[in-house]
Structures are given as C-alpha cells and as structure tokens.
Amino acid sequence: xxxxxxxxxxxxxxxxxxxxxxxxxxxxxxxxxxxxxxxxxxxxxxxxxxxxxxxxxxxxxxxxxxxxxxxxxxxxxxxxxxxxxxxxxxxxxxxxxxxxxxxxxxxxxxxxxxxxxxxxxxxxxxxxxxxxxxxxxxxxxxxxxxxxxxxxxxxxxxxxxxxxxxxxxxxxxxxxxxxxxxxxxxxxxxxxxxxx
Numbered sequence: 001x002x003x004x005x006x007x008x009x010x011x012x013x014x015x016x017x018x019x020x021x022x023x024x025x026x027x028x029x030x031x032x033x034x035x036x037x038x039x040x041x042x043x044x045x046x047x048x049x050x051x052x053x054x055x056x057x058x059x060x061x062x063x064x065x066x067x068x069x070x071x072x073x074x075x076x077x078x079x080x081x082x083x084x085x086x087x088x089x090x091x092x093x094x095x096x097x098x099x100x101x102x103x104x105x106x107x108x109x110x111x112x113x114x115x116x117x118x119x120x121x122x123x124x125x126x127x128x129x130x131x132x133x134x135x136x137x138x139x140x141x142x143x144x145x146x147x148x149x150x151x152x153x154x155x156x157x158x159x160x161x162x163x164x165x166x167x168x169x170x171x172x173x174x175x176x177x178x179x180x181x182x183x184x185x186x187x188x189x190x191x192x193x194x195x196x
Contacts, residue, residue, distance in 0.1 A: 068107065151184055
C-alpha cells in the first residue's frame with residue numbers, strides 16, 4: 001500500500017533506442033562467392049537477378065534517411081528464410097547497428113508479397129478446370145491425397161567443374177553440381193508447372 005501510494009501518478013521514463021543502420025552500398029561487398037553461397041544459398045548473379053526482378057515492388061518512396069534498398073530488403077528476407085532463425089537474431093546479424101525485429105518482420109512480409117506477385121512469370125498451373133479436376137482425381141485415386149495438382153522434388157546432380165564461372169557450380173556442400181527440380185502430374189509426366 002505504501003509503495004502504491006508513493007508511485008501512483010508517476011510515469012515511467014522511456015528512452016528511445018537510437019536507429020543506426022550502418023548498411024553498405026552493397027551488403028555483398030567483401031564477401032567471396034563461397035561466403036555468399038554459404039550465407040544466402042544463391043550466387044551473386046542470382047541475387048542480382050532476383051533483386052532486379054523485385055525492385056519495383058520493394059522501392060520505398062520516402063524522403064527519410066534510412067530507407068532500405070531493394071537488395072538490402074531481399075537479403076534480409078533471404079537470410080531469414082535460409083537460416084530458419086528468429087526475426088530478432090536475423091536483424092542483429094545483418095548490420096552493424098542491427099535492424100529492429102518489427103522491421104525485419106515487415107521486410108519478410110514485403111519480399112514474400114513481391115515474390116508472390118511475380119509467380120506468373122515463372123509458374124504455370126493447369127489452365128482449365130477440367131485439367132485440374134483430372135489431376136486432382138488422379139492423385140486421389142493413386143495415393144488418397146485430396147486436392148493435389150502436382151508433385152515437386154529436387155536434387156543435386158554431380159558434374160565436372162566448369163572452366164567458365166566455375167564457382168557458380170559449387171553447391172553449399174562443396175562439390176560441383178547442377179540443382180535440378182522436377183514437377184509432375186499424377187501420371188509421373190512433367191506437367192510444365194514450372195517455367196524456368
């Protein structure tokens with residue numbers, strides 16, 4: 001009671017955390033190709049291609065000093081997905097000053113939405129209702145799975161090292177390979193769901 005009466009009406013003092021984004025012009029500067037693949041599971045060229053594809057959706061139209069560039073946003077979201085870590089941990093490890101957890105959450109959401117908007121450039125689903133129904137019925141009859149319209153799997157196929165762009169063919173486990181992804185319908189035929 002005495003403590004309650006002493007502190008009644010006293011408001012706590014909150015100090016605002018300084019926002020200090022010490023981002024480079026390019027977060028990949030100073031990283032070797034092997035380090036980039038280890039951190040992000042993509043090569044420099046692939047990261048640049050995806051960033052260029054998503055840039056119109058990720059550009060921040062603001063006059064503020066600390067707007068994150070499209071590549072920075074993509075790399076933060078990619079690091080979250082690749083590491084499987086918590087938002088706060090990803091924010092703390094991406095930059096010198098750290099990025100707040102709520103900002104990382106907004107970035108992951110924004111990048112995911114931007115990727116979803118580009119799906120029609122790379123993914124083709126069965127176009128007619130009859131085609132979809134035939135595939136769904138086929139999967140249900142074959143394995144008892146309702147509502148499935150395709151199966152996807154991937155693997156690394158070992159190859160000999162290439163003389164040109166050799167580092168692009170070294171996977172995260174350190175050997176030369178090509179990442180192959182296959183998509184098929186209920187008959188095991190390539191249904192053309194993925195356009196690469």
